[in-house]
Amino acid sequence: MVAPLLPLSVRDAEVWRGPTRILGPVSLDLGETGITIVLGPNGGGKTTLLRTLHGLERMRRGSLKWSCSREEALKRQAFVFQQPVIMRRSVVESIAYPLLLDRVPKRDALARAAEIAGNVGLAKHLELPAQVLSGGEKQKMALARALIRRPDLLFLDEPCASLDGESTHEIEEILQRAKADGTRIVMSTHSVGQARRMADQILFIHQGQILEAGPADAFLAGPQTLEARAHINGDLLS
Numbered sequence: 001m002v003a004p005l006l007p008l009s010v011r012d013a014e015v016w017r018g019p020t021r022i023l024g025p026v027s028l029d030l031g032e033t034g035i036t037i038v039l040g041p042n043g044g045g046k047t048t049l050l051r052t053l054h055g056l057e058r059m060r061r062g063s064l065k066w067s068c069s070r071e072e073a074l075k076r077q078a079f080v081f082q083q084p085v086i087m088r089r090s091v092v093e094s095i096a097y098p099l100l101l102d103r104v105p106k107r108d109a110l111a112r113a114a115e116i117a118g119n120v121g122l123a124k125h126l127e128l129p130a131q132v133l134s135g136g137e138k139q140k141m142a143l144a145r146a147l148i149r150r151p152d153l154l155f156l157d158e159p160c161a162s163l164d165g166e167s168t169h170e171i172e173e174i175l176q177r178a179k180a181d182g183t184r185i186v187m188s189t190h191s192v193g194q195a196r197r198m199a200d201q202i203l204f205i206h207q208g209q210i211l212e213a214g215p216a217d218a219f220l221a222g223p224q225t226l227e228a229r230a231h232i233n234g235d236l237l238s
């Protein structure tokens with residue numbers, strides 16, 4: 001059996017841009033199951049936190065400790081960016097790409113990509129150039145590409161930010177299925193509605209600090225900080 005990568009333990013992590021500390025110090029523990037929603041207003045540090053956890057940001061201070069080696073942990077996680085990366089390839093080839101990098105034979109990779117494209121509702125678009133897909137379809141393609149290696153841990157940075165209600169619903173369904181299949185999900189959003197629908201745990205982040213962390217039900221029923229209360233009320237009003 002492979003060693004699990006979670007729990008992850010982060011202690012006093014800080015990310016700076018020149019003279020400005022844009023994240024931290026943050027400490028958190030990421031447990032083995034469920035969906036963690038990173039919630040907070042624009043500029044709060046959600047993207048920076050996710051990128052830090054995924055090893056894309058250099059920490060000036062602090063530590064990040066996986067339950068297996070860092071190298072092994074990075075192999076077993078994937079990241080869906082807010083603006084999906086679009087390749088000059090067909091939809092099915094774009095989805096298959098991570099398997100091709102793993103030297104999976106092309107026929108097998110394309111067959112698996114076609115299957116997963118079907119799961120995300122892209123079965124009819126397999127041979128289209130990826131660039132011509134709509135925004136929502138591109139996001140579903142990016143999700144399929146992230147899921148194709150069956151990551152143990154999936155980060156998503158506001159994957160539904162530019163999507164309509166229907167596409168958002170579809171993406172949320174795909175993520176619930178991935179969760180049921182055992183994928184650990186960490187996703188950012190500023191939408192309280194999405195947090196209500198999806199979250200098992202919430203990390204509320206504001207001005208680069210995690211102000212609240214814990215089970216979603218308790219947080220949503222009674223946030224402890226003024227900032228979280230304001231965010232929840234503001235989101236419901238707007």
Ligand SMILES: Nc1ncnc2c1ncn2[C@@H]1O[C@H](COP(=O)(O)OP(=O)(O)OP(=O)(O)O)[C@@H](O)[C@H]1O
Pocket residue numbers: 017020022040041042043044045046047048049190
């Ligand atoms: N080079 C920089 N110098 C100073 N501040 C910076 C720099 N780069 C980023 N920041 C600040 O870092 C903060 C965190 O940004 P981040 O993108 O992580 O927030 P976010 O919660 O993802 O916001 P959004 O909801 O808008 O996506 C922001 O306030 C941003 O202005």
Ligand SMILES: [Mg+2]
Pocket residue numbers: 046047048157158
């Ligand atoms: Mg962001």
